[in-house]
Amino acid sequence: MSLPVTDVQRDLIDLVRRFVSTEIVPLEFELDPDESELSAPVLERLTTKTKQMGLYNIDVPEEFGGAGLDTVTRTLLAMEMSQHRAGLYAPCYAAFGQPDMGQLYDGTDEQKERYLYPVLRAEKKSFFALTEPSGGSDPARAIQTRAKRDGSDWIINGNKTFISGADTADFGLVFARTGDQESGRSGITCFIVDADTPGFTVRRVIHTLRSGHCPTELTFEDVRVPAAAVLGEVGQGFALATERLTKNRIPYAAGCLGVAMKAHRMAVEYAGTRSVFGSTLAEHEGIQWMLVDNEIDLRSATLITLDAAERADSGQPFRTEVALAKIVATEAAGRVVDRAIQIHGGYGVTKDLPLERWYRELRIRRIGEGSTETQKMIVSRDLLRGRYRGLLDR
Numbered sequence: 371m372s373l374p375v376t377d378v379q380r381d382l383i384d385l386v387r388r389f390v391s392t393e394i395v396p397l398e399f400e401l402d403p404d405e406s407e408l409s410a411p412v413l414e415r416l417t418t419k420t421k422q423m424g425l426y427n428i429d430v431p432e433e434f435g436g437a438g439l440d441t442v443t444r445t446l447l448a449m450e451m452s453q454h455r456a457g458l459y460a461p462c463y464a465a466f467g468q469p470d471m472g473q474l475y476d477g478t479d480e481q482k483e484r485y486l487y488p489v490l491r492a493e494k495k496s497f498f499a500l501t502e503p504s505g506g507s508d509p510a511r512a513i514q515t516r517a518k519r520d521g522s523d524w525i526i527n528g529n530k531t532f533i534s535g536a537d538t539a540d541f542g543l544v545f546a547r548t549g550d551q552e553s554g555r556s557g558i559t560c561f562i563v564d565a566d567t568p569g570f571t572v573r574r575v576i577h578t579l580r581s582g583h584c585p586t587e588l589t590f591e592d593v594r595v596p597a598a599a600v601l602g603e604v605g606q607g608f609a610l611a612t613e614r615l616t617k618n619r620i621p622y623a624a625g626c627l628g629v630a631m632k633a634h635r636m637a638v639e640y641a642g643t644r645s646v647f648g649s650t651l652a653e654h655e656g657i658q659w660m661l662v663d664n665e666i667d668l669r670s671a672t673l674i675t676l677d678a679a680e681r682a683d684s685g686q687p688f689r690t691e692v693a694l695a696k697i698v699a700t701e702a703a704g705r706v707v708d709r710a711i712q713i714h715g716g717y718g719v720t721k722d723l724p725l726e727r728w729y730r731e732l733r734i735r736r737i738g739e740g741s742t743e744t745q746k747m748i749v750s751r752d753l754l755r756g757r758y759r760g761l762l763d764r
């Protein structure tokens with residue numbers, strides 16, 4: 371069985387691979403090893419190139435001026451775009467456009483003019499605020515931030531935590547409870563909140579294993595927003611959040627595999643040249659087995675991730691396949707980078723190589739965007755509720 375890669379996809383893979391190796395990797399020799407952003411002129415030079423390639427705003431549908439790629443192609447390119455030091459959380463330093471804020475495609479024309487198009491033109495930055503101190507795994511029950519009607523306005527009160535990039539954002543999507551606490555997912559509404567709205571505060575930046583784009587803690591104290599700030603329907607915010615989150619988990623998984631593929635190639639190369647006990651590392655069985663384990667992890671996780679992408683494109687249910695991909699890719703990538711570090715010995719943990727950054731940042735990926743445990747809950751529900759679809763049963 372070979373990977374279902376078309377000629378067009380192969381050309382795009384080659385194009386992005388060349389871009390990473392000729393434009394991004396050389397830049398990183400000059401940057402701080404923990405850098406996540408480029409200066410405006412350098413980024414502009416790079417985006418001019420990605421626009422010429424027809425790949426700017428890579429996550430965006432064609433009707434909004436984006437590349438309009440199918441999920442399989444997007445997944446293959448995500449595996450290439452992450453193959454550099456900052457690649458996990460800043461793939462190509464956003465030269466291919468900002469991360470997807472697809473919820474805004476469902477906005478009104480006014481909301482698109484004010485928020486979506488400025489984001490697509492890289493004039494505005496946004497944040498996505500679902501998680502609260504009461505817990506992120508089960509937001510439908512945990513959300514305590516409340517929005518109450520006051521005339522035609524809404525007044526928002528509450529706290530959010532672990533919200534990435536809110537300290538530098540112009541606005542955010544804020545999920546608040548508009549039904550009672552028992553209303554679950556049907557009682558949650560999404561509001562667009564401008565960062566300069568009185569009562570909105572970024573209380574602190576939370577430092578984590580990640581090098582940049584820090585998460586933050588937010589407070590909402592009598593934040594007044596107009597009815598026009600509701601994105602979608604009142605009470606439909608949870609569906610709005612989760613539909614996009616599910617699909618985004620596929621390129622998210624693929625990005626993990628990209629850095630792991632690069633780490634694996636580095637380990638194979640290093641093992642072939644480094645001498646220990648009179649022969650190269652590669653001639654020792656203990657090292658060979660680590661490399662084989664990497665190969666097994668990468669091949670199986672890549673196939674499972676592409677399977678999820680293909681399901682998403684085929685219009686069939688894909689939640690279970692995405693959950694499997696998210697689990698397998700994030701866990702496998704962590705193991706592969708760990709073994710690559712072991713093979714590099716002391717050099718593996720220095721900032722001279724990208725391995726230590728990937729090792730730190732990959733650890734977050736088993737928690738963010740739906741932890742391994744919550745993804746297992748999704749898969750087990752299908753297994754136990756008679757919705758089992760084995761690969762050969764479809």
Ligand SMILES: Cc1cc2nc3c(=O)[nH]c(=O)nc-3n(C[C@H](O)[C@H](O)[C@H](O)COP(=O)(O)OP(=O)(O)OC[C@H]3O[C@@H](n4cnc5c(N)ncnc54)[C@H](O)[C@@H]3O)c2cc1C
Binds near residue numbers: 504508738
């Ligand atoms: C760096 C970083 C950036 C983030 N950025 C954002 C952001 O931009 N926006 C946003 O909204 N959120 C963001 N998050 C939050 C992230 O989505 C949550 O951390 C995640 O959903 C887990 O929620 P929690 O941390 O509250 O853990 P909890 O929900 O308290 O869970 C604790 C642990 O228990 C496990 N667990 C939960 N339920 C079960 C179960 N039934 N069985 C077994 N184990 C279980 C979980 O997997 C987890 O390991 C970010 C988090 C981090 C670390």
